[in-house]
Every structure is written in structure tokens, then in C-alpha cells.
Amino acid sequence: MDGWIILIILAALILFVIGIYNSLVRLRVQVRNAWSQIDVQLKRRHDLIPNLVEVVKDYMGYEQETLQKVIQARSSAMNATNIGDKAQKEGMLTGALKSLFALSENYPDLKANQNVAKLQEELTSTENKISFSRQFYNDSVMAFNIKCQTFPANMIANMFNFTREEFFKVAEEERAPVKVDLR
């Protein structure tokens, strides 16, 4: 009789550990997926920019400097190696694109062009997708890290070497609010 009780308690304990282990694995997979989603969107942005520059340069001949900045930011973002570097370079690219779009407001012909409108919609959406995938990544990291550190999951996390994941931090200049001079 006593043997049975011990056996049942042991079985319950093992099931409990398996449940927590699986939920930790699930959360970690979600974090990895969310990270690859950011990569997909960043790559899509890199692919779209040459097309945009190609169409836009006929209209915006006087804005060579801005166009050059976008092209440079793109190539340096593509060459970024580690995560911190990547986050910073991609932030600079976002800034360059923003100023390009702001300038394009001055060219009515450009805004009337169907191709430009299409490309601009694609790029705007890609920008949104980048920030939403980053948001989802950070939320997933938060959920995973909380699970790793709270009782009783922290014991199992330590046992199987689940380590905390890094947040995707936004470059400083990107997070700063846009300054608008109305004078």
C-alpha cells in the first residue's frame, strides 16, 4: 500500500517536471521563431530599397545626399555582424528612410507615380512589420525570462540549463522622439 502511494507521488512529480520542461521549451522555440521573423522583415527591407531608389532618383535629382545616405545605411546594415551592431545600423537605416519619405512630400509628381505609391506602401508596411516582430520578440523573451526565474520553473530551468534570452534593444537615436520645428 505504502509502495503504491510513493509510486503515485513519484509519477505525479515526474509529470509535473515534464509539463514545466515542455512549457520552457515551447517558450524558447517561440523566442527563436520571433527572432527569425525579425530577420525575414529586415531582409525584405534590404531587398525593397534598391527598387525604391531606382524609381525615386529620376524625380529627386536634387536630393542626392539623402539618397546616398539611404544607400550607405542599407549596405552598412547588411554588413552588420553582431546583434548590437545590427540593431544600431538598422536603426540608422530607419532614420534615413524616414527623412527620404518626409522629403518626398515636396514632390507632387513623385507622389502621383503609381509605382512609388506601391513601393512606399510596401516599405511602410515592412517598417511596421519590423517593429511588430521586434515587439513580439521582446514579449516572448519577457515571457520566457519570467518563466525561467519564477518558482517552481526556475529549478527545472537550472537543471536543464535554460538561460535567459537577450532583449532586442532599439538604437538610441531611433527611440528618441522626432523633433519637429514649426518655426
Place this chain on the structure above:
Amino acid sequence: MTAKNLIPCPNCGYENSPRAVVCNLCKEIMPGAAQRLRVKEEKRRKEKTRVERSSFYAEKDKNIRNSYIILFAMIAILLLLGVSMGGAYGDPVAGGVIALIVACAISGYSWFSASSLIMSMSGAKKIERGDMPELFNVVEEMKIASGLPMPDVYVIESPAPNAFATGRDPDNSAVAVTTGLVEKLSRDELQGVIAHEMGHIRNFDIRYAMLAAALLGSIALISDAFLRGGLLRRRGGSRGGGNPAMLVLAVVLAIAAPISAYLLQMAVSRRREFLADASAVEFTRNPNGLASALAKITADPAPLESANRATQHLYIVNPVKNFSMKARALMSTHPATEARINALRRMGADIIAP
């Protein structure tokens, strides 16, 4: 009271408390007041963002709990109905079993075919990426923000701005929007509406709505069958081993159950709208987009012809507009837009309800 904390007014010399913004006597602005006000404002802003972060999770938990209670209440009504009717004929257990079988059959049918039935009933057509790239992009953005699989996108030809989601789980889900919604709303507002629909999908509201409708259908069917069949049998004089008290109870329940189940379904639906609004804020981090979309959709006078009583509870704002004000409170499938915008304001929106 010590005098050392008091600050004299530079204009009249009256000694004011150190926290005073204007002089108590002459209303002159006190030195350093601007600085103190700035600090206060800063503090308030910090508190506001803290509330914003915590509140959508809190609202979500509360809503999920309430929906479970309501669904269980409906199952209890169904069982009570079955048992009392069985009792009226002498076998309570058989009555309960039959009620459950009917409910399972109807739920099973809607599990597999309700979604396509609803779409064809609403005149919605499935679209691909090329048909409406902007709408598709917005849905993709919200798919990414919510971490869900991509739902099918349907469009209803109608100038009335509205939208709904349906399906049985996130892998078999669909979002339908009217052409009026895409035309009349800004990108931020459209994003808010799609986020609300993705919220319905993520929270399994689409499944709850389906099950609640199936349970309500079963209760109505059983009540109806009893009231008609019961009268026939009595005429035939075969009341057998039935319990007269049970018969009275069964008749009362057969009349009251469909009505109370209907009211419960409406309550499920209202709860779920608040929950989906909270989820939309979680996905977009922008309560203003949805708040102004709700105001715009409610204010729009165009009617949505393809919506009816059977599908009204699915839409983001109830498309059936000819409701009397009194009926609204109890029978309506949606909370008042004003209440929803106020809830969004608690999450940080600064749109004022119309």
C-alpha cells in the same frame, strides 16, 4: 506651525505654504511653481504608463474568467431542461442524456461547417494578396504582432464600415471586412480593427461564439420540441409515470430557458468585445487607432444589408441599427461604443467618446 517652511509672496508678502502654485492672497504666481508643476506632471505621466502596461493583462484575465462562467451556466440550463423534461415523462436521466446528445450533434455540425456558412450568409468573398495589398499588409502586420498564423481574408462589398472574425481555432480562422471599412478608415484605424479581430482569434472567441450559438440553438430546439410534443402526448392521455411537479417545472423551464440562454449569449458577446479591445491594444500599443475607428464606425449611417440577427454578434460594432434604446441595454450583442471607448481611455487613449 513653524514659520520656516513658509514662502513669502514676492508681490504682497503673504506667507504661503511651500506647495502653493499661486499666492493665497493676491493670486500672484509663486516662485518655483513652474518647476514643481513639471515634476508633478512627470510623475503623473509615469503613473499613466504603468497603468497602461498592467491594464490590458488584467482586463483579459477578468474577461476570460467571466466567459467560462457564462458558458457553464448555459450547459447547466441545458441539463436542467433535459432532466426536468425527462422527469415529466418519468425518466430524468434519459432526458438529460438526450439533451446532451442534441447539443453535441449541433455543436459538432457547426464545428465543421459554421465558418463557411457564415461567410456565404454575409456575402463575403475570399481575396488574395494582389486584390487589396494594403489590407493584406495590415492583416500581416497584426499576424506578426499577435504571433498567430495568417487568417484567410474575406471582403464584403458594402459601403458600411464593419468587420468580423470567425473559425474554430487560430489555424482555421478567417477575417472579413467590408469595402467601406478599407475606404473610410485611416491606416491606424484599420490596424486597430484588424487587431481587434486578431484578438478574437487569439482568445478563441470565435470558438466560444460558435459554441454559444450551438448551445442556444439546442436549448431552443429542445424547448420547442417539448412544448409541441408535450401537448400532443397529453391529448393522447398517456402521461404514464410522469411526476406532475416535474411537468410544471418543465413547462416553465421550456418557456424561460431559451430567453435566459439568449440573454447569456448576449452577455458572452459583450464581455468578449471588451476583451478583444484590450487585446488590440496589446498588439498595436496604440489605443487611439481602435478608439477613433469605433467612433467612426458607430457614427457611419450606411446600413450593412447582409448582416442579420444570426450574425450580428460577430461584427466589431453591431451592424443592426434599428434597435430601441431600452432593448439595447439587455438584448444588445455589443457594449455601447461609449463604454468601449472609455475602457480604451483607461488604457491610454485620448479620444473622447462621441
